[in-house]
Amino acid sequence: MLSYQTKVILKKEFSSYFNGPIGYLFLIIFLFGMNYLTFEPGSGSYFLMRQADLSAFFNYIPWMYLFLIPAVSMKLWADEKKSNSIELLLTMPIKVQEAVIGKFLASWSFVGIALLCSFPLVLTTLYLGSPDIGVIFFGYLSSFLLAGAMLSIGTFFSALTKNQVVAFILTVVICTLFIMAGSPPFMEYISTFLPKYFIDLLESLSVLNHFESMGRGVLVLSDLWYFTLLIVFWIVVSITLISENKA
């Protein structure tokens, strides 16, 4: 399905996470942070819920992603541009879209591995009770798709600028907008002066709504459509941007 060139880029980019400390740092912070938030003796703690499910875990995923995903995606293109290795890369017999897709898939599979590493939580839940496997599976699937959506946004901003910090900040801002779009306080505020179809539009753009709707174990076509469209769109825009700059 993937071309040979894409696979090469994917492999190279994926292993680059583990060549330096970044990959290990990300894994440790992600797993430690997620487990802390899940068991933390405060609001929505795993044990306080007294239910054999992972909702305590999945509720925090978008907020954890908000700061960690841009860190994964920021170096994808900004680094190449800064060190000018992008010139070299694009003179190779390789199409721009192959490079963009390869890099994106590498970062996506890296986050996927980070998610898989949280498997002890599933085992704990299986030991403590009899959870609904379908719900857990869809929780993971929606987390994975959410990661893809945010990474594709990150890819775009990384392609936009040379500076990794700028890419990081812009990605955080746009991801926050997508997350906050459907949150109740925000919606209540804007519903005082904006027409209803505009509110509906914003609500349909909200990441959180789709993430939660999928995470409760129901596969709605509109959620799949949303995530697919978001990923495809940002990737296509990144490809346009990079090939324009190259020419």
Add this chain to the structure above:
Amino acid sequence: MKNKQNENLAIILMSILSMCFLIYIGNAIFQGAKIDFTQESLYSLSSGSENILAKLNSPIKLKLYYSKTAANKGTEGLRKFNNYLYVKNILKEFRSHSHNNITLDVIDPRPDTDEEEDAKVYGLRKFNLTETEIYYFGLVAINESGGEKVIEFFDPAEKENLEYELTKLIYSSVNPKKPTIGVLSSEKVLLVIFLPIWRR
């Protein structure tokens, strides 16, 4: 160079707009296409409920009273175990099967507002959380002719019966039961038409 940059900007802006539009359209079209993967089909209605909803021929207005603000100030247990999201999802499911006959309003009755006054009039059960905050979590169904049916309070322990309760509520508000009246009198009552006005 400048021209080219403007062109790029235009392309990006156009694609952002078209993305929003496509997502919006897709959301509206694909909303109904769903598969429930939960073990007990938690978010699907039984065929009985679906039949009743399919036969609806007059509009029903559902008002869900949930004191969200009060609940957020309340205890952890109240927020986590009140089933609000589940009730709301199930009500949305009812709405989507009703051929647009059901409208759903979610109302957060704040103290000293008209909404709270309404909630009191409907007879929803109230819980005083603090001196000022009162917690309501109930449902009112209003049919075409203004008849009201009320679920005073959604008990978190009765999650299994929720769908039955809701279907019963909707069925009974569309098909109001006519009360049987008997008149006992030594007079020949049927000759006298008894209107309430005459009682004054």
